Amino acid sequence: MRRVAITGMGIISPTGNSCEEFFSNLAAGKSGIKRISSDFVDRLSTKIAAEADFKAEDHFSKKIARTLDRVSQFASVAAKQAWHDAGISLTEEEKKRSGVYLGTGMGGARTLENAYEQVYKHNAKRLHPLTVVMAMNNAAASHISIEYGLKGPCLTFSTACSSSAVAIGEAFRQIKHGYTDIMLAGGTESLLTLAIFMSWESIGTLAIEAEDPSTSCKPFSKDRTGFVLGEGAAVVVLESLDRAKKRGAHIYGELVGYGSTADAAHITKPSVEGQVLAIQAALEEAEIDKNDIDYINAHGTATVANDLAETQAIKEVFGQRAYQIPISSTKSMHGHLLGAAGAVELVASVLALKHQTAPPTSTLTVSDPECDLDYVPGQARTGLNLKTVMSNSFAFGGTNAVLIVKKHE
Amino acid sequence: MSTLERIKKLFLSNFDFPEERLRPEVTIEGLGLDSLDKIEFMFALEQEFDIKIPDREVTLNSIQDMIDVIERLVSEQHMKKS
Numbered sequence: 039m040r041r042v043a044i045t046g047m048g049i050i051s052p053t054g055n056s057c058e059e060f061f062s063n064l065a066a067g068k069s070g071i072k073r074i075s076s077d078f079v080d081r082l083s084t085k086i087a088a089e090a091d092f093k094a095e096d097h098f099s100k101k102i103a104r105t106l107d108r109v110s111q112f113a114s115v116a117a118k119q120a121w122h123d124a125g126i127s128l129t130e131e132e133k134k135r136s137g138v139y140l141g142t143g144m145g146g147a148r149t150l151e152n153a154y155e156q157v158y159k160h161n162a163k164r165l166h167p168l169t170v171v172m173a174m175n176n177a178a179a180s181h182i183s184i185e186y187g188l189k190g191p192c193l194t195f196s197t198a199c200s201s202s203a204v205a206i207g208e209a210f211r212q213i214k215h216g217y218t219d220i221m222l223a224g225g226t227e228s229l230l231t232l233a234i235f236m237s238w239e240s241i242g243t244l245a246i247e248a249e250d251p252s253t254s255c256k257p258f259s260k261d262r263t264g265f266v267l268g269e270g271a272a273v274v275v276l277e278s279l280d281r282a283k284k285r286g287a288h289i290y291g292e293l294v295g296y297g298s299t300a301d302a303a304h305i306t307k308p309s310v311e312g313q314v315l316a317i318q319a320a321l322e323e324a325e326i327d328k329n330d331i332d333y334i335n336a337h338g339t340a341t342v343a344n345d346l347a348e349t350q351a352i353k354e355v356f357g358q359r360a361y362q363i364p365i366s367s368t369k370s371m372h373g374h375l376l377g378a379a380g381a382v383e384l385v386a387s388v389l390a391l392k393h394q395t396a397p398p399t400s401t402l403t404v405s406d407p408e409c410d411l412d413y414v415p416g417q418a419r420t421g422l423n424l425k426t427v428m429s430n431s432f433a434f435g436g437t438n439a440v441l442i443v444k445k446h447e
Numbered sequence: 448m449s450t451l452e453r454i455k456k457l458f459l460s461n462f463d464f465p466e467e468r469l470r471p472e473v474t475i476e477g478l479g480l481d482s483l484d485k486i487e488f489m490f491a492l493e494q495e496f497d498i499k500i501p502d503r504e505v506t507l508n509s510i511q512d513m514i515d516v517i518e519r520l521v522s523e524q525h526m527k528k529s
Contacts (some may be wrong), residue, residue: 099463100462100463101461101462163499164499166490167483167489167490
């Protein structure tokens with residue numbers, strides 16, 4: 039079994055389009071949630087979102103900008119940042135042992151929604167010839183493998199809100215078990231479109247707009263009402279630790295554990311048992327004691343059901359120790375990035391390790407007696423001594439994914 | 448606006464070509480368009496000129512070919528409509 043290092047990271051998010059900007063905003067409690075800028079806002083009853091400040095023309099030629107769905111644009115730019123951050127260059131032989139694993143909930147759904155509008159509303163005779171290749175779920179991962187010439191496995195995972203945590207966990211095992219040496223892994227999502235907004239409105243998990251819209255998502259707070267839809271992507275470079283050390287790469291940390299379980303219970307309702315089993319599996323693979331976990335980036339969606347179940351699961355695994363672990367839901371600031379959430383929150387966890395700072399659950403003001411752990415309310419906690427961090431991702435459908443990263447010493 | 452000018456405008460809004468390269472004699476391959484780019488550009492032409500370009504019956508190797516085909520199709524298809 040080989041050890042796996044994280045040697046590069048990139049991000050496009052509602053709270054910043056570089057890792058440093060992203061984390062300094064989180065640490066400052068700065069939210070990316072606001073009133074939606076789209077022209078369809080009048081048709082929605084929930085008029086808030088966490089949009090990425092991203093214009094295709096700032097990153098791509100006209101041709102590429104037009105032929106990549108926004109979801110692939112996010113992933114391409116995040117991958118580029120991660121690639122340069124890692125300072126990697128590969129020989130042709132090494133490219134054969136390098137791959138791309140991405141997660142996405144609905145991939146190029148925006149392209150399909152536009153196509154449906156053309157067909158059903160405007161009676162279009164023909165659709166754009168690239169509709170298929172823009173909409174397909176694997177487009178983002180494929181564009182990245184083409185860009186860097188990576189000829190190992192190129193796969194896309196779709197398990198709703200845990201998609202990108204699954205992608206990173208599976209990529210980690212590719213290297214650990216010796217199939218590849220380098221993986222670009224992460225997730226991307228771009229679903230701020232009218233029909234998808236309306237779909238989320240209907241299922242009743244979206245936050246009610248607060249007087250200050252930026253504070254609408256209130257994980258673990260007694261007055262929580264749900265999450266705010268976000269968009270963006272995050273990609274990390276995973277590399278065998280030996281290779282990373284040999285080339286003198288900067289090592290953010292070692293990915294040491296991944297737990298993947300299914301609730302096998304209900305399509306939306308979270309299961310404490312499923313979450314407990316995922317956390318335990320990740321701890322087991324990491325070969326660490328549960329007392330070694332110093333920070334948890336919670337799934338923390340701010341739905342009544344999730345935050346209660348997650349709190350119970352953490353208590354069940356960690357016992358009394360649960361009360362001593364700083365736990366935060368950064369979704370309070372960057373919103374819920376769905377298929378990209380796990381990757382974005384892994385990046386937040388790794389940066390917490392780097393800066394020895396636990397970002398806050400910025401909007402937690404009214405404590406809930408049933409959610410009584412240390413959620414780092416209001417303000418970030420600095421000057422910590424974090425050695426091992428954990429990121430939880432749970433999902434509709436019931437696929438749970440937990441990742442553990444250890445400081446490299 | 449002439450057909451050439453409209454084609455040029457469409458090229459410039461879809462690709463990053465310098466305008467001086469877009470002369471009637473220049474070929475699609477010479478501009479570096481691959482097969483997928485070409486299909487996509489045909490679609491853009493159909494939208495711009497409100498015509499249907501038959502899938503296999505036309506040769507479009509150069510910008511001049513495009514002008515000829517488009518002008519023929521516009522006169523045929525728009526005549527039918529009116």
